[in-house]
Amino acid sequence: MTPVVEVRSLRKVYPLEGGDDVVALRGVDLTIEPGEFVAVMGPSGSGKSTFMHIVGLLDRPTSGTYRFAGHEVSALDADALADLRSRALGFVFQSYNLLARTTAIENVELPMVYAGVPAAERRRAAMEALDAVGLVKYAQHQPNQLSGGQQQRVAIARSIVNQPQLILADEPTGALDTVSSEDVMALFGRLNAERGMTVMLVTHEADVAAHARRLVSFRDGHIISDEPVRAKVLV
Amino acid sequence: MISVMQTLRLALQALVRNRSRSLLTMLGVVIGVAAVIVTVAIGTGAETSVASQINGLGSNLVIVIPGSVQTSGARTGNGGASTLTVADGLAIVKLPGVTAVSPSVNVRAQLVANGQNWQTSATGVAPTFTVVRSWNPATGRFFTQSETDAAAKVAVLGQTVVRQLFPDGSDPVGQAVMIKNVPFTIIGTLTPKGQSGAGQDQDDTVLIPYTSAMERLAGSTTIGSLLVSAVDGAHIASVQSQITGLLEQRHGIVGGAPDDFQVRNLADIAQAASATASILALLLAAVAAVSLVVGGIGIMNIMLVSVTERTREIGLRVALGARGAAILRQFLIEAVVLSTGGGALGVVLGVASSAAIALFAGWPASVSPGAVALALAFSAAVGVFFGYWPARKAAALDPIRALRFE
Numbered sequence A: 001m002t003p004v005v006e007v008r009s010l011r012k013v014y015p016l017e018g019g020d021d022v023v024a025l026r027g028v029d030l031t032i033e034p035g036e037f038v039a040v041m042g043p044s045g046s047g048k049s050t051f052m053h054i055v056g057l058l059d060r061p062t063s064g065t066y067r068f069a070g071h072e073v074s075a076l077d078a079d080a081l082a083d084l085r086s087r088a089l090g091f092v093f094q095s096y097n098l099l100a101r102t103t104a105i106e107n108v109e110l111p112m113v114y115a116g117v118p119a120a121e122r123r124r125a126a127m128e129a130l131d132a133v134g135l136v137k138y139a140q141h142q143p144n145q146l147s148g149g150q151q152q153r154v155a156i157a158r159s160i161v162n163q164p165q166l167i168l169a170d171e172p173t174g175a176l177d178t179v180s181s182e183d184v185m186a187l188f189g190r191l192n193a194e195r196g197m198t199v200m201l202v203t204h205e206a207d208v209a210a211h212a213r214r215l216v217s218f219r220d221g222h223i224i225s226d227e228p229v230r231a232k233v234l235v
Numbered sequence B: 001m002i003s004v005m006q007t008l009r010l011a012l013q014a015l016v017r018n019r020s021r022s023l024l025t026m027l028g029v030v031i032g033v034a035a036v037i038v039t040v041a042i043g044t045g046a047e048t049s050v051a052s053q054i055n056g057l058g059s060n061l062v063i064v065i066p067g068s069v070q071t072s073g074a075r076t077g078n079g080g081a082s083t084l085t086v087a088d089g090l091a092i093v094k095l096p097g098v099t100a101v102s103p104s105v106n107v108r109a110q111l112v113a114n115g116q117n118w119q120t121s122a123t124g125v126a127p128t129f130t131v132v133r134s135w136n137p138a139t140g141r142f143f144t145q146s147e148t149d150a151a152a153k154v155a156v157l158g159q160t161v162v163r164q165l166f167p168d169g170s171d172p173v174g175q176a177v178m179i180k181n182v183p184f185t186i187i188g189t190l191t192p193k194g195q196s197g198a199g200q201d202q203d204d205t206v207l208i209p210y211t212s213a214m215e216r217l218a219g220s221t222t223i224g225s226l227l228v229s230a231v232d233g234a235h236i237a238s239v240q241s242q243i244t245g246l247l248e249q250r251h252g253i254v255g256g257a258p259d260d261f262q263v264r265n266l267a268d269i270a271q272a273a274s275a276t277a278s279i280l281a282l283l284l285a286a287v288a289a290v291s292l293v294v295g296g297i298g299i300m301n302i303m304l305v306s307v308t309e310r311t312r313e314i315g316l317r318v319a320l321g322a323r324g325a326a327i328l329r330q331f332l333i334e335a336v337v338l339s340t341g342g343g344a345l346g347v348v349l350g351v352a353s354s355a356a357i358a359l360f361a362g363w364p365a366s367v368s369p370g371a372v373a374l375a376l377a378f379s380a381a382v383g384v385f386f387g388y389w390p391a392r393k394a395a396a397l398d399p400i401r402a403l404r405f406e
C-alpha cells in the first residue's frame, strides 16, 4: 500500500535578515502508512508546527523530498496543492478556527464548497460528519453558542467531512480543559479505530499522546525517537 | 473547483456577517449614485423644459421689435422707437418663406368681470397669432379677420386671468369684461402655457384684436412688435435678412445708419439656452461622478481593513483548499456586490429624490433610464477597480502567517 506520508531528508530554513538563518528542520525522515495514529511531541521551537505545515501542503521544504499519497509534492503547482488540501487533507487547529456568525453545519460544509461538491451532497455529508462527532443537535448553532470542546468537535467534523487521507491536528487540545481534552482525544481514537482514518497530531501533554498508537519526538529539528505507544506513556 | 455562483454565495455570507459595516460601506456609493441620478434628472428636466418653452413660443418664430432712436442727441433704449406699423407687417407677409405675421400691441389694463378685478397685460394681436404662437383656444373660439378689421370688442382670456376673474368656476365665455373701462365680450379662453423661459406666467394675459388695442385702449398708430412665422427652421436665416432689407428700405435707413428695429430669431436663443442647460447637466454629473469615485475609495478602504481583519479567515480558507483565484474572486465579488448594491440603493434614492424635487420644488426632473444604467455600470466598475487591490492582497496572503495571525 502507498504510504500517506513519505518524507526524506527534509530541511526547512527560514532566512533571516542580518545573516542568522533559522534552521527549523535539519533532515527529517518519516513514513506514515494509512490507518496510523501518530502523536508528535517535543519542546517548544523544535520544529513540530513547521513539519505539520509542510506535511499539510501549506508550506514547501527548503530541501529533501516529500511524497503525499504517492504524489511528488515538489512537482505540483499552488493550485494542485490547494486541490489536494481540499480533497485529501483535514486540518484541526488549536484555536478551532470556525467562521464566526456561521452555523456549525455551514462551517463543516466549507471544505466541500472548495472541492466543488453539489449542495445536497454537502448537506448530507456534513450531517454525517456532525453525527460522527455527536453534534447533530447543534447543526444550526453558531460558534459563540458552543463550548470550546463542542467547537473543537465541529472543527473535527469539518476535517473529516471530505473523507481525507490524512488528518493533521496541531495542539488540538491546547485550549481545552481535561474533560473536553479526553472527549476530543477519544473521538480521534474512534475515528482511527472504527473508520481507519490516518491521524497525526502535535501535543505537549503525555496523556493526550497516550491516545495515539505511535509517538514521534522532535528536538532541534530532528526526530530523536519514534516508537509505538505502550499502554501507558511515562514522561 | 468552486463555481462562481458558490463564490457569490460565500461573498454574500461574508457581507451579511458584517451587515452594518457593509451598509455603511455602501453609503458612499449610495450617495454618489443618487447624486448622479438627481443631477442628471434635473439637468435633462431643465433642458427639456427650456426646449418645450421655446417651442411653445411658436415654431420657427422671428420677432421684430422696435430699436433705439436718437432724438437731438438723447438715445432711447431698444423698443423706444415707435416706428413699426401694421403696414410693415403686411409687407413682411409677402416675403417668400413667411407663412404668417401677427402684430402685437401690449397695454397694461385693469380688468373687471364677474364682480372681480385683475390687472394684466392686454395684448392686441391678429387671428394669425394662433398659428404664429401655436396657441389655440381651449374653450369658445378665437376672433376672426372681420372682427379684427371692425376693431370688435371681443376678448380671449388666458387661464390665469380666468382663475382670477372666475374663481367660482363659472364659464367665462359669453360674459362681459371691462378692459380699461371699455366693455368687451369674452368669446374664448386659451389653453394653458405655463411659465416662459424667462419665468413669466404666459397665461396671465388677455388677447384682443390689435385694431381694438390700438384704437380703443392705446390710441396709438404704431405697434409693439411683429411676430413672424417662417416656413421651417431652414428658412429662418433668409427670412431674417429679407425682413432687415425690407424694413431698412421702408424706413428709409441708408448707408451705415443704425436700424430703428431689431430682428430676433428664437431658434438661436433656444439653442443657446439648451446648450447652457446641457453644460450645466454635464457639470453636475461630473461633480456627482467625483462623489462616486470617493465612494469607491471608501469601499477600497474598508476592503483593505477587511482583508487585515479577516486574515485568519483567509488562512483557514486556503488551508481548507481554496485556490488563490477563489480567494481573489470572493473579495472582488464582495467589493462589486457592495458597490452595485450601493448603486441600486442609490438609484432608488435618486429616483425618489428626483420625484420629490419635481413635486415640491416644482423643478422639472426626469429620470432617464440611460442615466440609471450608466450609474449602475459605473458603480460596478468602481467595485472592480477599487476592489482589485485588496482582493489581490487577500489572495497573496501566506496561509501559515495568516493562521498564526492573532
Ligand SMILES: Nc1ncnc2c1ncn2[C@@H]1O[C@H](COP(=O)(O)OP(=O)(O)OP(=O)(O)O)[C@@H](O)[C@H]1O
Residues within 6 Å of the ligand: A014, A022, A023, A024, A042, A043, A044, A045, A046, A047, A048, A049, A050, A051
Ligand atoms: N516564519 C518564520 N520565520 C522565521 N522563523 C520561524 C518561522 N516559523 C517558525 N520559525 C522558527 O522555526 C523554529 C521551529 O518553529 P515551530 O513553530 O515549528 O516550533 P514548534 O515545535 O511548533 O513550537 P511550539 O511547540 O512552541 O509550537 C522556531 O525556532 C521558530 O522560531
Ligand SMILES: [Mg+2]
Residues within 6 Å of the ligand: A048, A049, A050, A170
Ligand atoms: Mg507549534
